[in-house]
Amino acid sequence: MRIALIKGDGIGVDVAEAAMAVVESALQKTGFARPSYDEIHAGAGYFSETGLDIEADGEQRAESADAIFLGAIGLPSIRHKDGTEISPHLRLRDSFGLYAGVRPVKAYPNAPQRLADPRAAGIDLVILRESTEGLFYSAATHNRSLVVNDDEVQDVLRITRKTTTKLHQYAFNLARKRRERGKSGKLTCVDKANVFTSLAFFRQLFDEVKADNTDVPVSYNYVDAQALDLVRKPWEFDVLVTENMFGDILSDLAGGLVGGMGMAACAEIGDNNGLFQPAHGSAPDIMGQDKANPLASILSGALMLDYLAEKLDQPDLGDAADLINAAVMSGFQNKALRPMEFGGDMGTRAVTEQVMSAIEEKPRLQSSVSA
Template sequence: EGLFYSAAAHKRSEVIGDTEVRDTLRITRATTEKLHDFAFELAQKRKERGKPGRVTCVDKANVFTSMAFFRKIFDEIRPNYPDIEANYNYVDAQALDLVRRPWDFDVMVMENMFGDILSDLGGGLVGGMGMAACAEIGDENGLFQPAHGSAPDIMGQDKANPLAAILSGALMLDYLGERSGDSRYTDAAALIEASVDKGFSANALRPMEFGGDMGTLATTREVVAGLKG
């Protein structure tokens, strides 16, 4: 979907000799409706947990017909969630606003390429990609992993920030709780997130990635200690 519809692996790009390449940005109603429903339902869950619980539709509807269609479907879905505040932002303005006033945003829904870029910007805002937890959720399965990939340059040196992996585990537990109806998973996810929050608030979590003095093992031990406390 989106511009990733034409990702090289799919071989859908139109290659015209050695002079031009054209990629297709594809927006379908079926996928976009599921995406917007997911965003609003996520906002509802976050609101129940004391978060802002607002949704921002990030697009470029003033330029691209596909993005205008994306926003049109957002407007059709929006009335189904009257308890959730919703608004729009063009993607370039969103990049500016995330740097200038990130606290004004909670859940943002957008096309894949825009999300690929702004998610890294979000990682930078919270100190680095070592905080960037990731959940890739499909109709039947979910994949949970840090967004940052591997770091072979610091392998075996006890320097990597493990929090993205730990928080990805929390996302997985939350997902399992929702799918199974077993609140123990959801409670465990909340405990992990609370331990990380408390650790930073008390300056007990100081990953080297942020200029701190704690490596992978020490950071992990502190999160575990927060769970016990």
């Protein structure tokens, strides 16, 4: 398999390398060959050196890979003239049509739990964020923002039938798959349909797709009420589907309930491409200091393997993903994983080595599909 690897800025380098080490360990355990990597330089640091936010042919190389893995991009000290961050990954989402932003939110034993209610230990949900339109439509390329004059700027919130219908179909399929794995499989449409015509259209399209997916239980919530409910009763939700900006905010809120952004994995899926990254930032203040929690990146690596199992029609790659997920879960269960982010004594390398060790201790699995 061919992976376009964009390490990016700050701790992106550290956590991307950690994730690929764990991915290779899981692949070896299941009998697959090591991936081939095409490392693509991109980000704020690269911009400061070259004036480009990604290598000249970087987008084409990323598009031709089987999957794209991104560490983190952006540095607070390096910005465009208008004050916005260097963010080529937003353009990649837009260019490759990566409409399905999958943000798992899962509580792990012995990891920080911010809610006192004992039911918080069972939080296990997915926020499905549309990742190409909504209010981020203007952010993908700056010329979509309308600078009226020095006193006014306008950004567009865009919802289209084509993209949103695909998003909702993905959501129903995801809810169905989760029900098959023992989850509730309830799908909640999160919007602000009572105020914005665009989001009333978002809900209308949800209902149209719902008509062909009557086996999936559904509910509805306005985004402000959903934010409240993620604090009051997050254990009652399974899959949430929502607009881009709403998903960005809600997924960070939900990440805070299960420890922090160091556990926030992310997959961004389109019809032909998939990009995988931890949802946290580049944290330049701790880059290269062996302090970053690599688990969000490692769990994103597992999401990538699940994606490749389907894309490459090699289901046994899903076994490699399961090994990673099981290693993280067992590491928290037996207190072998103690990231510094959670007040523990383990830095980036130690966490990575512990996950790899847990994978190695599992009985060897041999892929039945040629790598």
